Amino acid sequence: MKIKKIETITSNEFTEVCWVRIHTDDGRVGLGETWYLPQSVSSVIHELFAPQMIGLNPIEKDEIWNRLFRLMSVFTYSGAELRALSAIDIALWDLVGQALEQPIYNLLGGKVRDKVKIYNTIGSYGDYQDNEFEQKDPVGLAQSLLDEGIDVMKCYYLAPFSENSGGNYISSKDLKNALKPLSIQRKMLGDQIEIAHDGAGAWQLTPAVKIVKAMEEYDILWQEEMIQPVNVSTHKKLAEETKTPICAAERLMTRWGFREYIEQGVAEIVMPDLVWTGGISETKKIADFAEVYQTPIAPHDWTGPVNVFACAHISLSSQNFMIQETNRAYYKGWYHKFVEPNILIEDGYILPTEEPGLGTRLRSDVLERSDIQVRVTDEAANWNVVGFIDPGQKVPNYFSRNTS
Ligand SMILES: [Mg+2]
Structure with missing residues (x-):
């Protein structure tokens, strides 16, 4: 060949x-x-x-x-x-x-679980305008995920506020307003849904500490990229001054980029992006390195259909897998226009492909578009x-x- x-x-x-x-x-x-x-x-x-x-x-x-x-x-x-x-x-x-x-997961050591638990990140396409509903109807949004069997979600409550201040400052009043959707979700739904928060790397350390501390009463699953992953000692300070697990980071590239963050325990949940950080080969190495430090992985997504399949092979075959990101607006909205079969998701889990290789291919009519x-x-x-x-x-x- x-x-x-x-x-x-x-x-x-x-x-x-x-x-x-x-x-x-x-x-x-x-x-x-x-x-x-x-x-x-x-x-x-x-x-x-x-x-x-x-x-x-x-x-x-x-x-x-x-x-x-x-x-x-x-x-x-x-x-x-x-x-x-x-x-x-x-x-x-x-x-x-x-x-x-053989499916790729069999070449990575074989399945260690029968299906892959997912969470949904807020995104928008077609019938799903979840970004808008995060603010407009936070309880309805969370309930609609629960109705699909998905009991973990990730939100960006602070995004409009970081844009206003350049991420340098947030007043106590603005912070309270930013967390209103979260407060209502917890009040109405209790602990039926787990909620992770993504700061999109938009904040400086001081406001990041203030925000993470203010969110602690809402039992957040993890705090992701509250600050850019460019300085491991700053991350260490964030981790030491706050209680919620720190998740890092889709912006770290290759095993060498992740090394210090994992070794120093500041990536308490490790989130490689497979289509950015070096593919299946590199993501498996990062997952195995995280396992040495008894740290779980949560593969990053929010991109195209192949990434979801590729991450699922890692998730199926890694002992330290925690949960995989997905975006329902994308996998329900447009992935089927490009690949067949589409990813199979039922009741909050990806079901493994039995096909050899990745398990999907570009549709034959894509080249006719x-x-x-x-x-x-x-x-x-x-x-x-x-x-x-x-x-x-x-x-x-x-x-x-x-x-x-
Ligand atoms: Mg993120």
């Missing part, structure tokens, strides 16, 4: 998502995905990664990951390059699963060790294997 063609697919209707399809010489197609600046990601794939991958065997995905990471790390360890690598890694796992006729752009690489080329292409230059052995 050798890689013969790599495609990227983007949509004008869903402007954040980039799908990657890797085709092999024996007719298989692996699907990957990432989210945010899809044209930039697509350019990274076709300019930098794809020419290096033509002719390689997908089963050697660890070596491919390392080779591409070395290539991109000439300039960066994150950004569009890491998102591109994440999407490629998912597609490689999909191919290997198909070739071995008028809003779709496809870019293809099917020719091999080399980049030299400092990341510049120079066909006339002799390249080191570890960059030149299996290239034309």
